[in-house]
Amino acid sequence: LLIATLGATQAVAADSQATLESLKNKALNDDLSYQIVESLTTEVGARLVGTPAEKRSVEWAVNKMKSLGFDKVWVEESEAQLWQRGDLSASIASPFAHPVAALALGNSVGTQGKTLTAEVVEFADLAALQAAPEGSLEGKIAFVAYKMARHKDGHGYGEAVGARVVGASEAAKKGAVAFIMRSVGTDTNRFAHTGVSRYADGVKKIPAVAISNPDADLLQNTLKRGKPVSFSLTMSASGPTGKTTTIANVIGEVTGASKAAELVTLGAHLDSWDVGTGAIDDGIGVGITLAAGHYISQLQPRPARTLRVILFAAEEIGLYGAKDYVQKHQDEMSQHVIGAEWDFGNGAIYELEPGINEAALPAMREFAESLAPLGVSMANSNTAKGQSDMSALGEAGQPAVNFNPDGSDYFDYHHTRNDTLDKVDKQALKTNTAIYTMFGFFATSTSTDFRPRPAS
Amino acid sequence: LLIATLGATQAVAADSQATLESLKNKALNDDLSYQIVESLTTEVGARLVGTPAEKRSVEWAVNKMKSLGFDKVWVEESEAQLWQRGDLSASIASPFAHPVAALALGNSVGTQGKTLTAEVVEFADLAALQAAPEGSLEGKIAFVAYKMARHKDGHGYGEAVGARVVGASEAAKKGAVAFIMRSVGTDTNRFAHTGVSRYADGVKKIPAVAISNPDADLLQNTLKRGKPVSFSLTMSASGPTGKTTTIANVIGEVTGASKAAELVTLGAHLDSWDVGTGAIDDGIGVGITLAAGHYISQLQPRPARTLRVILFAAEEIGLYGAKDYVQKHQDEMSQHVIGAEWDFGNGAIYELEPGINEAALPAMREFAESLAPLGVSMANSNTAKGQSDMSALGEAGQPAVNFNPDGSDYFDYHHTRNDTLDKVDKQALKTNTAIYTMFGFFATSTSTDFRPRPAS
Ligand SMILES: [Zn+2]
Ligand SMILES: [Zn+2]
Ligand SMILES: [Zn+2]
Ligand SMILES: [Zn+2]
Known part of the structure; x- marks a missing residue:
């Protein structure tokens, strides 16, 4: 019995359980992630690659990360193909x-x-x-x-x-x-x-x-x-012009207390199509990951590992930002302990689907228990690579978790002029923010390692 | 008891009850009204006053009425103010x-x-x-x-x-x-x-x-x-130009067998805004009233009174067609025994609201009984003037019935580009067509008179 109890508390210690509970309540009783989506969609709006609004979104993201208490904030530029919609x-x-x-x-x-x-x-x-x-x-x-x-x-x-x-x-x-x-x-x-x-x-x-x-x-x-x-x-659409345009991943870190080189990543994409205001795709992801970063940055003591929030560029036109990230961080990829993206809209998360070292599954299962009251159960499969951009990091070896939501209505709004702030489900957003915050804390604070990801 | 029974069968005799039942089953097991809406929205589409499509809609309506077995079909032209949307x-x-x-x-x-x-x-x-x-x-x-x-x-x-x-x-x-x-x-x-x-x-x-x-x-x-x-x-909207454009009410009759001069009117408007295809507003009304006319035209023997279906012009820009009708038919207004319009979309009818001579209320109540299995009850008030265009005839003295539907979603589509065929609720349309057909038969065949309408 003693051994079993010890085993069960290895992954999520009692004080960590208390922190998980407190982070959950914080996120459920706050509307920070919604306010971030409101800010992005109101102050920037549509942000197609190659438009002035996309440049403004990068500036917006840097300022927002700084104001939210991230320790380090930086931009990594690269190039993507330019396309113009015309009339x-x-x-x-x-x-x-x-x-x-x-x-x-x-x-x-x-x-x-x-x-x-x-x-x-x-x-x-x-x-x-x-x-x-x-x-x-x-x-x-x-x-x-x-x-x-x-x-x-x-x-x-x-x-x-x-x-x-x-x-x-x-x-x-x-x-x-x-x-x-x-x-x-x-x-x-x-x-x-x-x-x-x-x-x-x-x-x-x-x-x-x-x-x-x-x-x-x-x-x-x-x-x-x-x-x-x-x-x-x-x-008058331009077609592939051969021209490129500068794009930028915006990255913010909450530095880990004792194992700062080990990285837990949360991702979303900053760009959007030009027809809506990019609230659902992927303003929500920006809101969730920045809010999670903020809540974790407020913790004293800080978790052991570093939490890195990556707002990827140019996802919509072909994961340009994610591919550039993998290339620029090749030497560091082995330090990527685990990651999760949010790029699947509005629905309540019902499933945690891992893609991690098998030995870490019991710890993940124990963490998943803490999400059960939020309606989340753990999948039996262990093949997740991460949503959208994060799949590029998954292919480069990063273990991952997919949080799967009810996506029934996602494709009602997806890539349309109807992708606007009013479509955000405030209650589901709070819950999903709580889940990502709890995951971010668990993954940065647990002694469990999730590496290497399973062979696919 | 004998007298009460006689009283109860006065308005709707046993053979009429059988006809009501058979018309109901016909309409519930047919999709004629839907096919009419499909035809109008596909072959004409948006039909704003002053556009070529509006002219085509008049031609369409004349042909459709003729093919549906109306005895007389004619057009009454007048003028309406011209407005052009521009860009x-x-x-x-x-x-x-x-x-x-x-x-x-x-x-x-x-x-x-x-x-x-x-x-x-x-x-x-x-x-x-x-x-x-x-x-x-x-x-x-x-x-x-x-x-x-x-x-x-x-x-x-x-x-x-x-x-x-x-x-x-x-x-x-x-x-x-x-x-x-x-x-x-x-x-x-x-x-x-x-x-x-x-x-x-x-x-x-x-x-x-x-x-x-x-x-x-x-x-x-x-x-x-x-x-x-x-x-x-x-x-570049034109504003009120001072110019006018020719508009046309399209009228079809199923001639009554014995009291042909007495008129029961069913109305809808033929024009629409330019942004959708005018399926809900008011293609459905066109479908319901033409189908009702068709079903009644097939009856042998014909009902006593004449059924007149009026497809009004230029409702959207201010009831021009209805006003012209009242003016042109002034001498005949006293022969308008009762009328009903359909211009309220997609929902299932739940209420029959009369605006008739009080002495005729028991007969109407008895007729309403036959609609009860379709979910329709009769309102206690007696002030209906008719929906939309029909209100102009109501003001000119025509008794009326309003059939009130669940309009909860009507203003989701109303006057938008989303007013398209796919929004039509096929089941509710069948039921509402049955109700209008039954009403048309009841009102043309009953010995009850609904005149004069109550003072308002
Ligand atoms: Zn996306
Ligand atoms: Zn997308
Ligand atoms: Zn209308
Ligand atoms: Zn209208």
Whole structure:
């Protein structure tokens, strides 16, 4: 019995339990993370890579970290590809004229000052487009009508996003002059979801456009009538310019008391798409990780390890900031004990999913017990690499924890103009902030090591 | 007992009960009204007064009525004021720049080719604006932040819409150069709700603009910081041009078998705002009333009275079609036995509210019994004048029934780009179509007269 008790208190000692409890109550009874999201979305707003607002967001983040009591705050600059959205106007041209709510996909080229009008050919999904005979889309516009499914864990996104990433090149291979698709999203709002696309090497670059769910319905209903349907696009998106723009990860540390070289990382991305104010994606992550850092910075004594909060640059256009971080911190990667990102919106966390040394699982399980009253249970799997940016650090060897939320409504707002402050669920945000704060404290203070991460 | 039984069967005889039952089952097991909405929104779409699509909608309606078996179909033309939306771009200019989702209100003037930038002064509601001292808004933009409340009967609209109608002139009286307001709507989508506004005589006409709920939040949060906030508007809305445009009520009749001169009217409006496809407002009304007319046209023998379905023109910009109808049919108004309009969206009807001769209330109550299985009860009041257009006929003496639905979500979609086919609740539409069909049959076949309507 004595041994069992000792074993159980090894990971989370009694005084640590008290601190966990007090941090939890602090976060649950405070609205710091919400105030941070309010500040970022009001004082900066949309912050697409390459825009003046993105530069302002870096300044905002440095100032915010300093005011929140981080010991060290710095910026790490690198370069990312520049893309500019320009203007877009889209319409069903015939047989019945309708304006269409549409957005250029990231990286898309435009229509070179002209209006492109062509007949639409509908495909049920990406696979159907890929199965079309060579040359069969000569002079046509390919339309993928696939509708993303709503799931708690958001896996409908994975099923739908392939068309967004590679659809334009797949269509161009068959001769298409443009690619349009039903937005990757679960809402029924008449506006489109943007997101990144990629052109395959050696394939003609054609315009890549998402249309809103209601407009996709309208287009399908029009096509159902069996007569040719033509669609018009006028857009000035820049395409891949070859130019780059300076981006910046913003990093803040709460220095550890006794093992300062050992790093626990909390991450979020600072950039956003240009159409909303980036509240849900990923203002919430910024709010949670900065608030967690603040609460932990107030502790006396400080935890043993250093807590490093990383606000990554240019996640939306391809994890540029995360990749740069891994490159710049290669020599230090082995000191990354564990990390967690928040980039999954608004929902209450229900699961802690580890990706850590097996020997550390009992300690993590014991910590997870302290989250049970907040509705969190621990997954049986041990394969987490970290959300979004943190997956790049995971691939570089960092052990990780994924906190999985109810993502049922995440793709209602994702990459749309509706990603605004009012969508933030204040109660879930408090709870999730408490969870990240508790995790940050546990991981920096426990004697357990989480390294090395399991082989994948 | 015998007398009571006779009394009870006077209004709705046994064979009529059977017909009511069969019409109900027909409508509940059919999707004709939905198919009509699909056809109108797909083949015509948005149909703002003065646009080519509005002309096409008239042609569409005539053809649809003919194909649905109406005995007589005709068009009655008149004139309405022309207003053109033009383009609009709005933004918070400083201290933090944000694009703003906004729409010109109907009738609004533009900014005469210039960009208007001025400081914003916030008011909690219209009354607060009206209480501002003379001259206190010189060179400023007045912003009414009032947020419409959500209610089952939609009465929050009445509390909010005053600012939309008279706000611009009230602001101009104090010296303001523009008027902006939080949209009259219950949603949190980042797009604005349009709707009609009116300039007071002798007051300077200034731009009148609705902004989305999230943008109103953003503007309020910016103003809260206590520093001057400037707002920019560039818009080419025409204002009241003095020009008129031809509009047309489309009317179809199912001729009565024995009392053809006596008219039962079902109404809806054919026009819509330009931002959605007018599915909810008022495609549904078109679908319900045309389907009801079709089902009744199939009856053998025909009911005694004539059923007249009126698709009114130019409701959105001020009941022009309804007013013209009353004028053109003055001599015939006394033959209007009773009428009902549908212009209240998507929700299930829960109440029949009469506005009829008191002596006819028992008959109406007996008819209402047949709607009870559909969830409809009869109101105790007897003051209904008819929804929207039908209120003009009510004021001209026509007895009326209002069918009141659950309007909780109506103002989520009302006058927005989100008013599209996918928002139609197919099940509620079937039920509401059944109710209107049953009402149309009851009112054309009963020996009860509903005239004269009660004095108001
Ligand atoms: Zn993200
Ligand atoms: Zn994103
Ligand atoms: Zn209406
Ligand atoms: Zn309306």
